[in-house]
Amino acid sequence: MNLLLAEDDALLADALQQQLAKAAFQVEWAENGAVAEYLLRKQDFDIAILDLGLPMVDGLTVLKRVREAGRTLPILVLTALDALEHRVAGLQAGADDYLTKPFDFSELEARLHALLRRGRPASQTQQLRRLSLDRAARRASIGGEPLDLSPREWTLLDLLLAERDRVVTKQQIVQAWGADEGGGSIEVYIHRLRKKLEGSGLAVRTVRGLGYLLEATATP
Amino acid sequence: MSKPAGRSLHRQLLLWLLLPQIVLWLVAAFGAYRLASRHADELVDASLLQAARALARQIKPTASGLFVDLPRSAQDILAADPEDRVMYMVSSPPGQLLLGDARMPAPPQSAAAAEVGEPVFFDATVPEPMRVVSLDLQLGAAGTPASALRVQIARSTAPREQLARRMLLDTALPLSLLIALMSMGVWAGIRKGLEPLAELQRQMEGRRADALDPIQLQAAPPEVRALAGAVNELMGQVQQSLDTQRRFISDAAHQLRTPLAGLKSQTELALDAVNGAADPALRQRLERVHESAVRSARLVSQLLVLARAEPEAVAAQGWAAVDCDRLVREVAADWVPRALAAGCDLGVDIVTEGLRVQGVELLLREALVNLIDNAVRYAGAGATLTVRLRRAGEDVWMDVEDSGPGLAPALREHAFERFVRGATTGDGCGLGLAIVREIAERHGGHAQLLPAAPQGCIARLTLPLEAPARPA
Secondary structure, three states: OEEEEEOOOHHHHHHHHHHHHHOOOEEEEEOOHHHHHHHHHHOOOOEEEEEOOOOOOOHHHHHHHHHHOOOOOOEEEEEOOOHHHHHHHHHHOOOOEEEEOOOOHHHHHHHHHHHHHHHOOOOOEEEEOOEEEEOOOOEEEEOOEEOOOOHHHHHHHHHHHHOOOOOEEHHHHHHHHOOOOOOOOHHHHHHHHHHHHOOOOEEEEEEOOOEEEEEEOOOO | OOOOOOOOHHHHHHHHHHHHHHHHHHHHHHHHHHHHHHHHHHHHHHHHHHHHHHHHHOEEEOOOOEEEOOOHHHHHHHOOOOOOOEEEEEEOOOOOEEEEOOOOOOOOHHHHOOOOOOEEEEEEEOOOEEEEEEEEEEEOOOOOOOEEEEEEEEEEOHHHHHHHHHHHHHHHHHHHHHHHHHHHHHHHHHHHHHHHHHHHHHHHHOOOOOOOOOOOOOOOOHHHHHHHHHHHHHHHHHHHHHHHHHHHHHHHHHHHHHHHHHHHHHHHHHHHHHOOOOOHHHHHHHHHHHHHHHHHHHHHHHHHHHHHOOHHHHHHOOOEEEEHHHHHHHHHHHHHHHHHHOOOEEEEEEOOOOOEEEEOHHHHHHHHHHHHHHHHHHHOOOOEEEEEEEEEOOEEEEEEEEOOOOOOHHHHHHOOOOOOOOOOOOOOOOOHHHHHHHHHHHOOOEEEEEEOOOOOEEEEEEEEEOOOOOOO
């Protein structure tokens, strides 16, 4: 995964380069806005991290010019300034996400992956713990054992997996179901899905008053 | 100016204007009295002398002695006024009663040597106070032996004093009236003159402690306008330096973010590198460095939030109706993964739906985040956290209830002060609850910590309801 890191603070850039490399990114570092703009125009990156406070050409200008040049790669903006105004300005200029410094690397990594996921259709097959999902065939299996899922159950599992470790609300579930046939309440389907996921290393947690969340269990 | 403690300007002016007037009035009254009594004396003396001379003319020397021809008219003069006690004495040689009243006193020794024909005036008491004129004469026709003669006439001083008193009264009364009128005028004048100062005082007293807007004085005299202008200028300077300071804090905090992000990332990296391999003491040290970096980063963020919650900053941000349901659901959903990672079961309980408040959503969100963050931090693993939203009268309660160990009553109020931390460990910076309180107060509400049953703590954010909610 090719990534452009445009950050002028050497200490931060150094640490990020190492961390990103560990997370399997191939990192190109630009230490000022001019270099960042040049690289973004000339090379194909899968994703870019752009600091707004860059020397030479500031991040916002780089962002605008790159978008004007027709580049559509996902760009995550880093800012040392207060989130609100810059978020609006950044998003208007064509940023896909933003993060305020300082941040946890895990958070940055999660957002990068989310942006990359968003950028292309969900992968056809997904493996998590012992669960495998084949989206084309709308089929799931645990450790090779096929799971017998109704359309609604399958959609529910697909949604929970796509949003794993995040809360999925009941409205989201109802929306996802759309025209899926079936009757009964969400609780009933959750109950059934829980039973079917036993032994998969994954569990559906009820978040009181909010919805559900798919998490990995302590024992895989 | 050199006086350390100022007296009332009003009283000072009154004193300085009225005191000299009263002194002047007293001097004038005294002077008038003296003048009046001198004139009265002169008048009385002149009439006494006239009477004495008239009497003396009636005394004629004869061969055998003296012949006094006191006609009716003279007697009338001497007895002019029955109230007016008059007495006379003719003596020859002086002191030897010839005619009249023997009680007549002799002139004082100092006057005894008076030349012949010169009148001597003096006061005596016989038995009442009297004014006396004594006139020594040498009588003697050619050839006869000269004989010394003294004519004395005395008159009571009572009428003279009466006259003087009347004259005094006649001048003093209108003068007093004038003084009284003038004092009232002066008092009213001072009052009117000092009115702009009183207005200034009212304006200053009625101000909030943090109000730095200029004083408004309409049609004030130049002196007061200059004073108000100076105060306004000073307040402008204070405002400016306050703004500069705020900007500086904000800039400094922003500038600190990048190096702190670098520090944090570097220590994360170092921690990964030493994982397992290195000696545990080194790892522990590294963990402390990382903890400290995380805390500093958090402190900087919190300081910025606090700066945003300043009244001026709040005024500059968007004030709008905020949907509490959505706010609570979004913030809580956002926090569920972090709460789970910390071993806390976070849930939401919307008791009353459709509640709205007026405010800055960003700040309210920040307040709720701080309450949840606090609960996750201090309730500990295994705790149940519930964000509860309900209506209480005309207020909205946003409660974050935890089943943690709770907080000692003494710490509950204390906890809202800046830089007070509930625990000595962890990466809390002690600003979370101070921020919550600041934001609550900015929105006309308040924040408090309450004990939960059977154990734990409720952090409650009370905000005034925007408008009566639709019946649920």
